[in-house]
Amino acid sequence: MGIETSEERNSQQRGLQFIPSLKDELRAFCDYCQFSPNQMWTAMGYFVKDLYTTRHAEIIQSLKSTEYPSLGGWVPVIADSRLMVVHNGYNVEKYKASEALRKRVAAASEKNVKPAATMLAAAGVTSLPSSGSKSIPSGVACRVAALEMLRHLWLIKKSGSHKLWVLSLPESYRDWPAADLAGKDYDNISNRLNDESSHFGEDDRKHLSQATQNGLKWVQKAMTVTANPKKKGNLDVVKRWFSDENSTDEDMQAAAATLNAGLKKIAGVIKSTFLLITDMPLDRGNPTKASTNAFVFSSEKIDVIYVEAAFFSNADMFKDLKNWTRIVVHELSHRACKTEDHRYRHNKAGLKPSAADPKFTAAKALENADSWAMFCMDCSGEMVQGDYLKVKVAP
Numbered sequence: 001m002g003i004e005t006s007e008e009r010n011s012q013q014r015g016l017q018f019i020p021s022l023k024d025e026l027r028a029f030c031d032y033c034q035f036s037p038n039q040m041w042t043a044m045g046y047f048v049k050d051l052y053t054t055r056h057a058e059i060i061q062s063l064k065s066t067e068y069p070s071l072g073g074w075v076p077v078i079a080d081s082r083l084m085v086v087h088n089g090y091n092v093e094k095y096k097a098s099e100a101l102r103k104r105v106a107a108a109s110e111k112n113v114k115p116a117a118t119m120l121a122a123a124g125v126t127s128l129p130s131s132g133s134k135s136i137p138s139g140v141a142c143r144v145a146a147l148e149m150l151r152h153l154w155l156i157k158k159s160g161s162h163k164l165w166v167l168s169l170p171e172s173y174r175d176w177p178a179a180d181l182a183g184k185d186y187d188n189i190s191n192r193l194n195d196e197s198s199h200f201g202e203d204d205r206k207h208l209s210q211a212t213q214n215g216l217k218w219v220q221k222a223m224t225v226t227a228n229p230k231k232k233g234n235l236d237v238v239k240r241w242f243s244d245e246n247s248t249d250e251d252m253q254a255a256a257a258t259l260n261a262g263l264k265k266i267a268g269v270i271k272s273t274f275l276l277i278t279d280m281p282l283d284r285g286n287p288t289k290a291s292t293n294a295f296v297f298s299s300e301k302i303d304v305i306y307v308e309a310a311f312f313s314n315a316d317m318f319k320d321l322k323n324w325t326r327i328v329v330h331e332l333s334h335r336a337c338k339t340e341d342h343r344y345r346h347n348k349a350g351l352k353p354s355a356a357d358p359k360f361t362a363a364k365a366l367e368n369a370d371s372w373a374m375f376c377m378d379c380s381g382e383m384v385q386g387d388y389l390k391v392k393v394a395p
């Protein structure tokens with residue numbers, strides 16, 4: 001017995017429109033745990049097909065397939081899946097689709113039905129090969145890949161209204177499911193679908209949520225400071241990070257206004273319920289990416305932070321929640337305020353702007369992601385004396 005053979009000819013063509021063959025100009029903005037000039041100035045080499053947003057659009061298309069089950073218990077799960085994936089991200093109200101996929105896989109496993117069999121059935125495969133390597137029609141691979149993304153998607157809810165989406169694909173993936181599963185035979189697809197590991201374990205997911213929630217707290221504190229630049233003490237904090245020898249108080253009041261407007265945008269992204277954290281599966285096991293904490297694409301349509309290998313490592317000058325929060329604010333400043341990476345905290349010259357250094361004047365600091373992140377850390381009261389020394393900024 002073979003598996004379902006009804007090919008969806010259109011699915012491949014449909015997929016192609018999301019995968020431009022030409023390399024678009026993709027500007028990725030990074031944060032590293034250690035200073036590495038090579039990484040800083042080497043193009044990161046991603047293509048449009050590598051963007052999460054490209055795959056998101058593909059999921060929406062794949063879920064439109066009429067070859068998902070039209071009878072039986074999968075119907076409501078597929079219906080909710082279609083409603084869950086919206087233009088800008090995911091619909092919180094339909095998160096039950098992800099939970100239902102996981103529950104059904106777990107319930108079937110208790111009856112010795114492997115996840116691959118359950119997921120292929122959900123994708124409309126009515127009969128499975130009894131053994132051996134059987135090729136999988138591309139339409140099946142597209143449909144199961146869409147559900148696989150949802151099965152490994154988590155909505156982390158914290159106290160209050162804070163919500164964060166985390167996509168945590170099994171460790172064996174080396175690309176997004178639609179690309180990774182394409183062209184694989186039954187045995188190899190099954191290996192992926194049966195992999196029940198999770199790139200971000202439960203603790204990691206909790207920590208990512210804490211980092212975004214704490215990031216919002218930092219940003220709100222910094223908004224208070226920048227909203228009242230004439231209040232005693234507030235302008236001093238702005239000057240600490242954004243003034244050089246030529247800066248006037250008027251310049252710093254203008255800088256506070258720029259910061260305040262940008263911080264509002266960052267807060268808006270964190271509160272939006274569309275923010276997604278994932279890793280870039282292509283980078284897994286790549287030694288040249290080992291000291292990358294995180295990156296974003298400034299032009300990506302969906303708000304995605306790619307959290308990479310060094311994020312949870314202990315190699316940074318800041319540790320744990322303080323560092324994770326700093327990275328989140330750094331990355332979202334790229335997204336929301338179009339900041340650049342002129343200088344990192346671990347630069348030997350430190351983060352104090354200097355009129356004599358054309359690479360890091362007051363104007364450059366106001367465009368610099370790590371300056372924004374450190375300013376927010378400072379406004380939140382989380383900096384101790386030694387922290388100022390680390391970045392060579394006078395307290």
Ligand SMILES: [Zn+2]
Nearest residue numbers: 029030031341
């Ligand atoms: Zn950066």
